[in-house]
Amino acid sequence: xxxxxxxxxxxxxxxxxxxxxxxxxxxxxxxxxxxxxxxxxxxxxxxxxxxxxxxxxxxxxxxxxxxxxxxxxxxxxxxxxxxxxxxxxxxxxxxxxxxxxxxxxxxxxxxxxx
Amino acid sequence: xxxxxxxxxxxxxxxxxxxxxxxxxxxxxxxxxxxxxxxxxxxxxxxxxxxxxxxxxxxxxxxxxxxxxxxxxxxxxxxxxxxxxxxxxxxxxxxxxxxxxxxxxxxxxxxx
Numbered sequence: 594x595x596x597x598x599x600x601x602x603x604x605x606x607x608x609x610x611x612x613x614x615x616x617x618x619x620x621x622x623x624x625x626x627x628x629x630x631x632x633x634x635x636x637x638x639x640x641x642x643x644x645x646x647x648x649x650x651x652x653x654x655x656x657x658x659x660x661x662x663x664x665x666x667x668x669x670x671x672x673x674x675x676x677x678x679x680x681x682x683x684x685x686x687x688x689x690x691x692x693x694x695x696x697x698x699x700x701x702x703x704x705x706x707x
Numbered sequence: 708x709x710x711x712x713x714x715x716x717x718x719x720x721x722x723x724x725x726x727x728x729x730x731x732x733x734x735x736x737x738x739x740x741x742x743x744x745x746x747x748x749x750x751x752x753x754x755x756x757x758x759x760x761x762x763x764x765x766x767x768x769x770x771x772x773x774x775x776x777x778x779x780x781x782x783x784x785x786x787x788x789x790x791x792x793x794x795x796x797x798x799x800x801x802x803x804x805x806x807x808x809x810x811x812x813x814x815x816x817x818x819x
Contacts, residue, residue: 683751690800691739693738696807
């Protein structure tokens with residue numbers, strides 16, 4: 594298995610509270626991604642990073658921010674959680690999908706906003 | 708905007724059948740197409756990656772083909788087994804970007 598660790602794996606939080614999900618990799622891959630997976634929508638890209646302090650928006654970035662202060666860590670923050678952000682969040686890593694490299698996914702973080 | 712479709716959403720078959728899973732995409736300006744497997748409660752595992760210059764890739768009992776001009780890919784599973792039961796997803800990049808677009812997946816059940 595690719596060395597990707599997501600934390601926490603499960604979290605229940607209240608509407609309006611901030612939440613941070615952490616992704617840690619041991620593979621030294623350049624790119625890191627955050628996806629969410631919802632019934633009826635499939636996987637959708639939230640943000641991705643192409644290096645330390647270098648990030649870009651994905652399809653569903655509103656309400657989310659990210660930071661990458663070290664190559665191995667990529668944080669996803671919900672500044673003020675809403676019920677619509679209840680989802681399963683997956684971190685992924687790759688040397689570059691556009692260059693034909695495999696993308697590896699973490700085990701997921703289940704977030705419930707009540 | 709790139710859209711990826713997988714039909715049907717679910718398939719149930721007896722063990723031993725040869726299967727064809729379909730994936731279609733609307734924008735042919737892709738660099739790569741990938742097929743993934745997802746087991747319940749788990750992350751995605753990459754099965755096969757086909758670059759746009761290739762027509763097919765094979766791994767064991769799996770064979771994936773790509774017809775870029777028609778916006779279609781198929782994943783062929785030979786001699787299906789109960790252990791193949793999972794959700795299968797395909798994904799394409801958007802014009803060479805890092806932004807993968809996924810289909811909603813097809814849930815496969817192989818009955819013993």
